[in-house]
Amino acid sequence: MEFALAGQYFYRQYRYDLCRLFIDSSLANPSFQFVDEDTVLQFSSPVFEHGFGVFALRDKRLYGALLALPFLFDSVGMQAIPSKYPIKNSFYIAGLMVHEMFRGQGIAQKLLLKFLDEINTNEYAYVFTRVWKENKANMQLYCEMGFSPVADIVQKSIKPGESDVQVFREKYLVRELKPHE
Numbered sequence: 001m002e003f004a005l006a007g008q009y010f011y012r013q014y015r016y017d018l019c020r021l022f023i024d025s026s027l028a029n030p031s032f033q034f035v036d037e038d039t040v041l042q043f044s045s046p047v048f049e050h051g052f053g054v055f056a057l058r059d060k061r062l063y064g065a066l067l068a069l070p071f072l073f074d075s076v077g078m079q080a081i082p083s084k085y086p087i088k089n090s091f092y093i094a095g096l097m098v099h100e101m102f103r104g105q106g107i108a109q110k111l112l113l114k115f116l117d118e119i120n121t122n123e124y125a126y127v128f129t130r131v132w133k134e135n136k137a138n139m140q141l142y143c144e145m146g147f148s149p150v151a152d153i154v155q156k157s158i159k160p161g162e163s164d165v166q167v168f169r170e171k172y173l174v175r176e177l178k179p180h181e
Contacts, residue, residue, distance in 0.1 A: 001063065001107060003114045006053035011044070014055065017062040018044060025097035046073060047094060054114045056098070056107050063102050066111040067095040068119075071128055080151040080172055085126055091119055091177075093129035096138070108138075112145055121179045133169045147173035 004010065011018070019040040044067060047053060051069025055062055071077060071090035078087055093115070098107045119127065129147065131138045151172040156165050 001102075001110075002057045003110055004055050004057060005114070005118055006048070006055045006065070008048050010055060011048035011053065014062050015041065015044065018053075018065055021062055021065060021097055021099060022095065024100065043094075051091070051094075052118070054111045054118070056102075056111055062099075064098040064107045064111055065095065066093060066108075066115050068093045068115060068127075070124075071126075074128070074130075076153060076155075077128060077130065077151075077172060080153050081128065081174075082150065085128075085150070085174065089124055090126040090128055091124045093127060096129070103137075108141055109145070112141070116145075116177075119177065121177045124177055126174055126176055128172055128174050130170050130172050133171055139171070139173075142173050142175075145175070147175040150174045 006014070016037075019037045022040045022044070023037070047067045047069045050073060051067070053068070054066040056064030068091055071081075071087050071092040074092045074094070077092065081087065093112075096108055096111060098111075116127075127147075128150070129142060130153070131142060133139070133152075149171050153170050153172065155168045155170060
């Protein structure tokens with residue numbers, strides 16, 4: 001598996017594969033929130049305009065992705081995060097996904113390590129992410145990688161065609177970034 005920094009070029013080349021990976025990951029998640037291809041494209045386009053991704057590729061196929069951009073683009077987080085954190089000097093991991101048949105093989109950790117190696121620590125002091133509280137694997141991974149809980153939020157969603165409101169409890173996690181040596 002190759003782990004590549006992904007900017008505009010990779011995004012244009014793999015955007016539909018990224019949509020499929022995002023949707024498949026959402027469907028496999030017990031906190032499933034309906035997303036379609038247009039929604040994923042609207043979500044991912046600003047990531048590659050203002051941030052970057054890390055892609056896990058094998059034989060020119062996308063099997064994992066980490067998407068990140070400056071924290072200023074996360075309107076929910078900007079309201080939830082304590083004021084002691086300098087938001088303008090923080091980055092946000094907006095998505096971390098691995099194809100179902102490749103989970104449990106350390107790919108998410110390698111995506112995260114590549115991201116931490118590539119981020120500009122002269123410009124950014126912190127990195128945040130948001131994890132569904134029940135996603136034990138992601139919570140464990142982020143905690144093992146030096147992230148710690150900083151805020152709780154509750155989101156509500158209604159699946160298309162249904163009237164029941166689903167409540168999702170999520171945690172914001174933060175890690176202080178150290179300058180690269």
